[in-house]
Amino acid sequence: MADQHPPRPPTIYDVAQAAGVAPSTVSRAFARPGRVNSQTAERIRAAATAIGYRANPVAQALSTARTRMIAVLVSDLSNPLYAELLRGAQVAASAAGYGVLVEDTREDAATERETAERILPLVEGVLLTSSRMSDSAIRSIAKQRPVVVLNRGLTDVSCVVADEQRGARRAVEHLGEAGHRDLAYASGPDASWTNGARWRAFSDACHELELTGRRIGPFEPTFAGGFEAALALAGARSTAVVAFNALMAVGLIRGLQQAGLVVPDQVSVVGFDDVLIGQIVSPALTTVSTPMQSMGATGLRNLLGLVNGARSRSPGPVVVPARLVIRDSSGPPGAQGG
Amino acid sequence: MADQHPPRPPTIYDVAQAAGVAPSTVSRAFARPGRVNSQTAERIRAAATAIGYRANPVAQALSTARTRMIAVLVSDLSNPLYAELLRGAQVAASAAGYGVLVEDTREDAATERETAERILPLVEGVLLTSSRMSDSAIRSIAKQRPVVVLNRGLTDVSCVVADEQRGARRAVEHLGEAGHRDLAYASGPDASWTNGARWRAFSDACHELELTGRRIGPFEPTFAGGFEAALALAGARSTAVVAFNALMAVGLIRGLQQAGLVVPDQVSVVGFDDVLIGQIVSPALTTVSTPMQSMGATGLRNLLGLVNGARSRSPGPVVVPARLVIRDSSGPPGAQGG
């Protein structure tokens, strides 16, 4: 025999009928378990499972004006760092009963903006993990829905950033203690907020510790960019270099090795971000580890806070800790160094 | 002055009033542009933009029973391979006007199943990118909503897999042409469908080309697992090894080097999956590249096909091509080899 008509999923009306109560009572039994007689509630639950009832989230959303969904915008999902952020955010959302709508904005500010506007009516809040939009574009989104921005400081909008300040400081201290006096910072893209923060923190730390801190670049934030930086470094007298990110740091190590230099004996290399490749490269990379997953999670929880009516807390960004992971690419400057 | 009451977003009723027509006409003007007088349509559009109207997707979904959302389940977002799949899927969905609801199922079959069931009422279809569920669990989901499974063959459910057959074949051919006669396959997890497919294809190719094809393992599908495989390989007489995935291949290279062997002069190494680390490691990894993004995109498009009433096409899985990328970790067996 063929099936009946496509079986429409059961509704509260079906449950109500089966349990001999009014639909609203069924609704209450699920939404406000306290406000219904426990006997009745039991009967309702039984009826519901018997006929396979499951609440229709769309109808709930329409009725309550709460979709229980958050949009997470990522500029490039194939970048493992952003994937980690997304993961942290997704898990945190799920724990709070929220769904995550991802959008890969392909590194393009216009795409990002359109995407945000398009998706806005469907979500209760927006998490921007690596926004390429202007500050004003972000503020304009934030006017329509709660927004939390990751990896970028910005007034009037809730932000979460890693403690670049302390991370860079620890890197410089580590290098200074090892005996380096002349450090270089291999810069990433000028447009990157993170790059600016890292360079400033690096520079400040060098001043305080009375070390020379020069800057080279900017370079592409890639392996190739790091490789290029290694060439640029040949001219400088620095015995240690801090790279904008791990990929560049790995490129630097390889570039230096190619030039016949030994890492860390002749040049020490420190990176930012703890990615797998830094652990596998030889020598293994000393790096400032910024906890991407917990940033994603923190950002999402703050966002849910805003969604649920919390006033945005501190005036400044929320800061998650960064720490230095010391491996084998850094050490005391050797005899041939400098 | 303070703002008025929280400004409720404009509805078709507001637009209708502003344009002097009935709400249903406004609805038509947007949904079925042909079925309304172009003059009127123009007036409606003008009014809509003037008051900033935007359709409420929740109401549309409730009314039409189409949410225009797809669930994508991933077992581990921090795995770059899955992140790539997700990216391909997301972009394809977006192009079709669909949203993607991601869920990281944390490598756990039970979590995955619960997640799927929970999210089912909200989506029109489900894309399983790396399912840990049993075949029967998958079929049970597929009974409720259209499902497409990636990276796994399975009857009665629409699947997309890479051409492991041809990929492994090319790898073996390449090694055979270079002069290797005794090859090893470093196996990944027994539970992995992909691992089985790769081993079978490897084994078949070896038979056809009259080469010895042994199997070692299973190992963890990680750098450490590959490293371990290098030790196991010491006992065998193979001069070339094909690893289950790129991470293992890189671990193998390192393990072999550690043991004083030169890659590829003494042992050739070939991997599967083209990830950044394979390009950076030295020697750069020869590998079978499976196009993750296009797999994600293909899977999603097929899923939308099913959603829109297409009968699932061929009986077998859809196959996307794989190709061999020859780099520096493979070559002719050297004098000391074997």
Added chain:
DNA sequence: ATGAAAGCGCTAACAT
């Protein structure tokens, strides 16, 4: 071509 009205499944006053 357009309007009127019912209904999608649920929630939330308001009654009782």
Added chain:
DNA sequence: ATGTTAGCGCTTTCAT
């Protein structure tokens, strides 16, 4: 504690 009754914003017959 439970039932009655309006909506939420849109789509979709069915009239006109």
